[in-house]
Amino acid sequence: MKKLLLFLIIAGAAWQIYHHRVQVTLGPGVTVSELPQQTSIESPVIHSVDGYAIQEVANFAIKAKVLSRENYYLGREADLSPVDLALGWGNMSDEAVLEHIEISQSGRFYFWRTASLPIPRREIETHSANMHLIPANAMVKKTLGRVRKGDLVEINGSLVNASSTDGWRWRSSLTREDTGSGACELIWVESLNIITP
Template sequence: MLIRRLILITASLLGLWMLWVMLLPTPSSLPPSAPLSSGSWRVAEHTVSRLESFQLEARILGREDYYFDRGAKLSPTDLALGWGPMADPEVLRHISISQRNRWYFWRAEQLPIERRQIEINSANMHLIPATPEVASTLAGLKEGQQIRLSGQLVRIDGDDGYRWTSSLSREDTGDGACELIWVEQLAVLP
C-alpha cells in the first residue's frame, strides 16, 4: 500500500513538473517586438542589445539544457563547442568534457595539445534561438556533430535589473568568458 502511494505521488509530481516545463515560454514562443533602436529589441520583459556579429563552425563537445535558472526563458541550451584543434577527434579522445551551472569544464590525464590551445579553441556558449526554426534545430543537436551558427553577441537587460552580457573575446577564460548568442542561423554540417 505504501509503495503504491509513493509511486502515485512520484508520478503526480513528475506530471506536474512536465506540464510546468511545457508551459514555460521559450524563445520561439517569445518573438522579438519592433526594434527599440538600430541595435536593440524587446523579448518578453528583456531588452536584447546587439554587441557585434558572430559566426562559427565548430564541433559540439557537450550540451546542457536549462529549465529553472534565470536565463532559461531566453537561453534554454548551452553548447560546449570546439574548433581548430579542439574539433579534432584524436585530440578530444584524451579530454573529458562536462557542463553544469552554465559552465564548461575539461580535464585530461595528459594534455594532447597545449593548455592555452584548449582554452582559446573551445568555449561554453549560451544560445538564444531567434526563430522557431533555429529553436527546432537546436533541440535536435547532439554531442559530436559539426555545426555552423551565426547571429549576434548580445547583452540582456531585464526590466527587473537583471543583466547578462556576452564575452567579446576568444582569449578570455573563467567567469564572464562565455558567449551569449542571439542565433539567427544554425545548421548541422555533413
C-alpha cells in the first residue's frame, strides 16, 4: 500500500511538472475580443452530484485565453471542481501584455504581479478571473484534462452555487467587476472546446 501511494505521488508530481512546462504560444495581439456572456435563468435547475446540490443561478458563456491552470485533489471543493483555470480576454489575451505579468494560482485563488503595469490595473482586474470548473459530463472532464496554459477555450454552462446537507456552501461570483475572496466564478460546464489555432 505504501509503495502504491508513493508511486501515485511521484506520478502526480511528474505529470504536474510536465503539464506546467507545456505552454501554447500564439504571439502578440488580442486573441479574444469578446466579453463573457451572462444571462438570467427563468427556471433554475438543481443538479445532484455525489451528495452535493448544484443550483444554477445564471447562464454563462466565455471565450478566453488560459493564463494558468491548477489541479486540485484535496478538500470538498475538489470533489466537484478538480481544476481551476485563470482566464483572460481583451488585452488580457494579448501575449505582448501578458509577458509583463507574472501569473500564478494557489489555494483556489489567482494571483498576478508586475514590475510595471502594461495596461491599467482595473483592466487587468476586470478582464481576467479565476474560474472553478465543475464538469457536467465525461466529455467535458476529458477535454479539461487536455487544456494547456496559453490555449484558447470556449466554455458554456451556468454559474452555480453548491451546497451539502451539513451546511457546507460554495457560491459563485455573479460579476466580472469584483476582486479578492468570493470573486471567482463557479461554473457548471456543459461544453468545453479548445479552439487554439
